[in-house]
Amino acid sequence: MRAAVIDHDAPGHVAIKEVDRPVLAPNQALVRVAAVSLNLGEVRMAQSAEPGALIGWDLAGTIEKAAADGSGPVVGTRVVGFMSRGAWAEFAAVATNSLAAIPDNVAYSQAATLPVAGLTALYALEKQTGLLGRRALVTGASGGVGLFACQLAKLMGAEVVGVIRREHNRELVHSNGAHLVVLSEDGGAACEYAPYRIIVELVGGVVLGNALSMLAKDGVCVSIAASAGATTTIDISHFYAAGRTSLYGFLLFNELGKEPASEGLARLAALVSEGRLKTQVTVEEPWSKVGEVICDFLDRKISGKAVLRVE
Numbered sequence: 001m002r003a004a005v006i007d008h009d010a011p012g013h014v015a016i017k018e019v020d021r022p023v024l025a026p027n028q029a030l031v032r033v034a035a036v037s038l039n040l041g042e043v044r045m046a047q048s049a050e051p052g053a054l055i056g057w058d059l060a061g062t063i064e065k066a067a068a069d070g071s072g073p074v075v076g077t078r079v080v081g082f083m084s085r086g087a088w089a090e091f092a093a094v095a096t097n098s099l100a101a102i103p104d105n106v107a108y109s110q111a112a113t114l115p116v117a118g119l120t121a122l123y124a125l126e127k128q129t130g131l132l133g134r135r136a137l138v139t140g141a142s143g144g145v146g147l148f149a150c151q152l153a154k155l156m157g158a159e160v161v162g163v164i165r166r167e168h169n170r171e172l173v174h175s176n177g178a179h180l181v182v183l184s185e186d187g188g189a190a191c192e193y194a195p196y197r198i199i200v201e202l203v204g205g206v207v208l209g210n211a212l213s214m215l216a217k218d219g220v221c222v223s224i225a226a227s228a229g230a231t232t233t234i235d236i237s238h239f240y241a242a243g244r245t246s247l248y249g250f251l252l253f254n255e256l257g258k259e260p261a262s263e264g265l266a267r268l269a270a271l272v273s274e275g276r277l278k279t280q281v282t283v284e285e286p287w288s289k290v291g292e293v294i295c296d297f298l299d300r301k302i303s304g305k306a307v308l309r310v311e
Helices: 040-046 114-125 144-155 167-175 188-193 205-212 236-241 261-273 287-298
Strands: 002-006 014-018 028-037 058-065 078-082 091-095 099-101 135-138 159-164 180-183 196-201 215-223 246-249 281-286 305-309
Touching (some): 014 287, 028 114, 040 287, 078 114, 114 261, 135 144, 144 159, 144 167, 159 167, 159 188, 167 180, 196 205, 287 305
Parallel strands (some): 135 159, 135 196, 196 215, 215 246, 281 305
Antiparallel strands (some): 002 014, 028 058, 028 091, 058 078
16 A cells, blocks of 8 residues: 655655555554544654654544454444554554544545544643633644634633734634634733633743733643743743642643543534534645645644645
């Protein structure tokens, strides 16, 4: 079969090449992949990963062979799935607890955006309760996780404030659930609308430091990424003076120990099917253009989600 592999001589350090088909474990189903989506974490890792290694976390497709242990979807089921690597391929061996059936009115390109970005936003917001009528802050709001977080926070009843760094993304974030959109390099301008019951922090660096000073009493800041830097300086007096505030370090792979991806994916797919959650696919290309799309992704030319059709 063909699959995307690390090739440091190729654009984006990824090329489509012939590889062996995967060998299934008893709890894995074979998925014929129709679409995949890109995430910043995997794309960045590709720049230094071992040549020949498989890549890819998100996929959508059809069950080609059901799991031998009888778990999971049957042959022919349209599914969305999550993997630690190897999703960008014609066929993928996916554990059944990381697969969910998708309704007929949900396109493969839509479903493929849900695993990493959708689950991250969902599980981050579920670190807090009592959002109805309270404010939620989302930094890095124009990215894949940020757009899902804005929508889901609004569905949970919060008044959502989204922070962006580029003016041209204002309408995109507003149309995806943010009641207020703040243009700010360091996130400090969001203080005008503080305090926040929850902060979904996707930037790191000085933005995280500023965000921690904006929490309400019992507020939670969920730190997910650090694109602006891994080092943060905070004024701790503001952080603890609010009362019972907390900082939560979030990594999706750790969160899946609490709830299998299959359950969260089923919840998200249902919301998309019902028209209550939008999948903001801003770029959709055949996977033959993987290198070009990766380069645009790394150059921050893509807001929302980028999807590749496996064809």
